Amino acid sequence: MSEQVPPPPPPEVLVLGPPGIFRTKNYEKLFDDRFRVLKPWQSPVPLFQFLQTHAQNTRALVCGGGFKHLGSETLDRLPSLGVVVVTAAGLNHIDLQECRRRGIAVAYASTIFSPDVADLAVGLLIDVLRRITAGNRFVKSGIWPVKSVEGSYPLATKLSHKRVGIVGLGSIGQEVAKRLEAFDCKISYHSRSKKSSVSYQFYSDVRELAADCDILIICCALNDQTNHLITKEVLEALGKHGVIINIARGAIIDQKELVQFLQEGRIAGAGLDVLENEPYVPPELCELNNVVLSPHFAVYTEESFRDLCELVVGNLDAFFSNQPLLSPVLKE
Amino acid sequence: MSEQVPPPPPPEVLVLGPPGIFRTKNYEKLFDDRFRVLKPWQSPVPLFQFLQTHAQNTRALVCGGGFKHLGSETLDRLPSLGVVVVTAAGLNHIDLQECRRRGIAVAYASTIFSPDVADLAVGLLIDVLRRITAGNRFVKSGIWPVKSVEGSYPLATKLSHKRVGIVGLGSIGQEVAKRLEAFDCKISYHSRSKKSSVSYQFYSDVRELAADCDILIICCALNDQTNHLITKEVLEALGKHGVIINIARGAIIDQKELVQFLQEGRIAGAGLDVLENEPYVPPELCELNNVVLSPHFAVYTEESFRDLCELVVGNLDAFFSNQPLLSPVLKE
Structure with missing residues (x-):
C-alpha cells in the first residue's frame, strides 16, 4: 500500500x-x-x-x-x-x-453580460415608447372597465423605423444595434473612433448624433472622458420627441439637467437602469409616467x-x- | 365667364x-x-x-x-x-x-399594425423575463436605498438563446420571429399548415410545440379552430419555467386554466395585452408580480x-x- x-x-x-x-x-x-x-x-x-x-x-x-x-x-x-x-x-x-x-x-x-444588458436596453426602450408599465398599472388598478384606454393615455410611439443613436459601440452597443436592426431602426453611433467593422454612420460629436436621432442609448464605459458626456446641449439636440436610455453608468448623463428636461417635457422620456448617485433616486423622476427606472439589475x-x-x-x-x-x- | x-x-x-x-x-x-x-x-x-x-x-x-x-x-x-x-x-x-x-x-x-404588435410582444416578453415593471415599482417606491435588490427579487431570466414557439406565423408572427432571431432565440412555430417560405421548425401539434419551447407567443387569429387552442394540456407541456405572451385575442387561451397555472407556479409568467372577457380582469392576475398586463393597446x-x-x-x-x-x- x-x-x-x-x-x-x-x-x-x-x-x-x-x-x-x-x-x-x-x-x-x-x-x-x-x-x-x-x-x-x-x-x-x-x-x-x-x-x-x-x-x-x-x-x-x-x-x-x-x-x-x-x-x-x-x-x-x-x-x-x-x-x-x-x-x-x-x-x-x-x-x-x-x-x-x-x-x-x-x-x-x-x-x-453584453446580451443581458442589451436585452434590458431594448426592454426599457419598448417600455418607455409603448407605456407598458403605465398600461400594467392601469389594468391592475381595476379601472379598465370604467375608464377608456384612449381617454386615459396619449397615444404611444412606434419603435420601427426610428433613428437610434448608440453612444459607445463596444460589445454591449453592438448587441443593442443588432437587436434594433431587426426592428427596422436606423442605427448610428458615437465612439472614440470610427469602427471599420460596421457600416453604421459614425458621429465624432455626440451632440450631432443626438440632433440626428429619435432615441439615444448610452452604452459606453464611464471614465474621465465620458463623465457627464450627455450635457444639457446634447439633451437639447435630442429634442422634445427624443427618448434616452441608460444601461451604462449614471454619471455619463448630467442627471440634474436630465431631470429638468424630463419635468419640462423638453425630452419625451427616459429608461434608466443606472443613476448618478444610486441607490438614491431624484424624487422628481418617481412621479413621471414617461420615465421607467430599474435598480441597476441589467446583469441579474x-x-x-x-x-x-x-x-x-x-x-x-x-x-x-x-x-x-x-x-x-x-x-x- | x-x-x-x-x-x-x-x-x-x-x-x-x-x-x-x-x-x-x-x-x-x-x-x-x-x-x-x-x-x-x-x-x-x-x-x-x-x-x-x-x-x-x-x-x-x-x-x-x-x-x-x-x-x-x-x-x-x-x-x-x-x-x-x-x-x-x-x-x-x-x-x-x-x-x-x-x-x-x-x-x-x-x-x-404588425410591426407595432410585434414590438409590444417583445416588450411584454422582456418585461416578464427581466421584471421591468416590478423593478420600476421597487425604485419608484423609494426603497432601493434601504433594501438590497438581490434580497428583494429572485434573479431574472435571460432572453438570449431561449426556444420561442410562435402560434400563428402570419404577418405578426413573422415580425415577432424576425425580432427574436436578433436576440439569438431559436424560433419554431405552429400554424394550420407548414410554410415553405421559412426555415423555422414547424409543429402540427401546439402541445408538442409547447413541450419543446421556453416561451410561447400567441399571434394567430381567433376563430372556431383557435378558440381555447391553449388548453390545460398545452400549459402543462410548456411547464413551470415556461412563459406565455398573448397579443392576439384573449379567447385563444383557456383563461381560467391560465390563471390557475400562474397562481400555482405551474408556468413561470405571462404577458397579456388581451383577455378573454376584457375589459374585465381576473383579480388573481392583478396580484401576480410575474404577470404583466396591458389594456389591448398593441396598435395604439x-x-x-x-x-x-x-x-x-x-x-x-x-x-x-x-x-x-x-x-x-x-x-x-
Whole structure:
C-alpha cells in the first residue's frame, strides 16, 4: 500500500465587494468548496486591519462591483497580490494603472453580460415608447372597465423605423444595434473612433448624433472622458420627441439637467437602469409616467450569474496553475 | 365667364364602432372634411332604427373593432351597402361569409399594425423575463436605498438563446420571429399548415410545440379552430419555467386554466395585452408580480393611427371611384 500524501491546502482567495453572485448561496458554496475564501465583510475588524492581519500572503483577489475604489491604499496592504478578478464588465472602480505598475494581472467579466444588458436596453426602450408599465398599472388598478384606454393615455410611439443613436459601440452597443436592426431602426453611433467593422454612420460629436436621432442609448464605459458626456446641449439636440436610455453608468448623463428636461417635457422620456448617485433616486423622476427606472439589475439573470461564476473560478484556476487568464483586461 | 357647376355632394359613409382613430379629433375631422359621415352613436335613436331611417342609400361602412358582431341582422338594414372597411387586422367580429353572399367587398387593416404588435410582444416578453415593471415599482417606491435588490427579487431570466414557439406565423408572427432571431432565440412555430417560405421548425401539434419551447407567443387569429387552442394540456407541456405572451385575442387561451397555472407556479409568467372577457380582469392576475398586463393597446401608436387613417380613406376613395381596394380581405 502506498503512503497517503495529504492534499495541498486549497489556494487562498480574498473577496472584496462582495459580488452579487455571492447572494446566491450555491455559488458562494462553489467558491468555498474550491478555495479558502477570506470574507472581510463577515469580520467585525475594519477592512485595512483585516487585510494587514489575514491577507499578507494572499495572491488572488475577487473584486465585486460594490467595492467603491480599488487603488493604492488597498493594494499597499496586499503585498503578495498577483491577480484581481473583477466580477463586473465596467472597470471604473479599479485603478488599472496602479495594478499594472505593481505587475498585478486583472481579469474581468468581459462580454459575458453584453446580451443581458442589451436585452434590458431594448426592454426599457419598448417600455418607455409603448407605456407598458403605465398600461400594467392601469389594468391592475381595476379601472379598465370604467375608464377608456384612449381617454386615459396619449397615444404611444412606434419603435420601427426610428433613428437610434448608440453612444459607445463596444460589445454591449453592438448587441443593442443588432437587436434594433431587426426592428427596422436606423442605427448610428458615437465612439472614440470610427469602427471599420460596421457600416453604421459614425458621429465624432455626440451632440450631432443626438440632433440626428429619435432615441439615444448610452452604452459606453464611464471614465474621465465620458463623465457627464450627455450635457444639457446634447439633451437639447435630442429634442422634445427624443427618448434616452441608460444601461451604462449614471454619471455619463448630467442627471440634474436630465431631470429638468424630463419635468419640462423638453425630452419625451427616459429608461434608466443606472443613476448618478444610486441607490438614491431624484424624487422628481418617481412621479413621471414617461420615465421607467430599474435598480441597476441589467446583469441579474440566473444564466449570467452561472456563467460569471464559472468565468471567475476559471480565471482563478488559470492564475493558480500559471495558465493565461480566460478574460484578461485588454491594454487600453 | 363660365357657369359655376356646384360640386357633387360628398359620398356618405356610415361608421359603426366607432374606431379608435376617431378618438383623435384631427382624424375624425379628416373624415368629416371628405365624407358625409353617419355617426349613430351620437344619436339617441336605437341603432337599427337609425339605420332604417338614415342608411337606406349608404354604400360604404367603416367598422371599428369595438362593434361586436357585423352579421345579417345589421346587414339586412343596409340594402345599398357595397363595401365594409374594417379598422382592425382581426376579423373575428365580421361575418365574412354573409358579406360575400351579399356581394359586399371587405377591406381591413391588413399588416399595417404588425410591426407595432410585434414590438409590444417583445416588450411584454422582456418585461416578464427581466421584471421591468416590478423593478420600476421597487425604485419608484423609494426603497432601493434601504433594501438590497438581490434580497428583494429572485434573479431574472435571460432572453438570449431561449426556444420561442410562435402560434400563428402570419404577418405578426413573422415580425415577432424576425425580432427574436436578433436576440439569438431559436424560433419554431405552429400554424394550420407548414410554410415553405421559412426555415423555422414547424409543429402540427401546439402541445408538442409547447413541450419543446421556453416561451410561447400567441399571434394567430381567433376563430372556431383557435378558440381555447391553449388548453390545460398545452400549459402543462410548456411547464413551470415556461412563459406565455398573448397579443392576439384573449379567447385563444383557456383563461381560467391560465390563471390557475400562474397562481400555482405551474408556468413561470405571462404577458397579456388581451383577455378573454376584457375589459374585465381576473383579480388573481392583478396580484401576480410575474404577470404583466396591458389594456389591448398593441396598435395604439401615433404612427399606426395615422397610417390606418390614410388606409381607410384610401380604401373608401378607391371604392367610390371604382378602383381596386387597397387592402381587400383575401379569400380564405
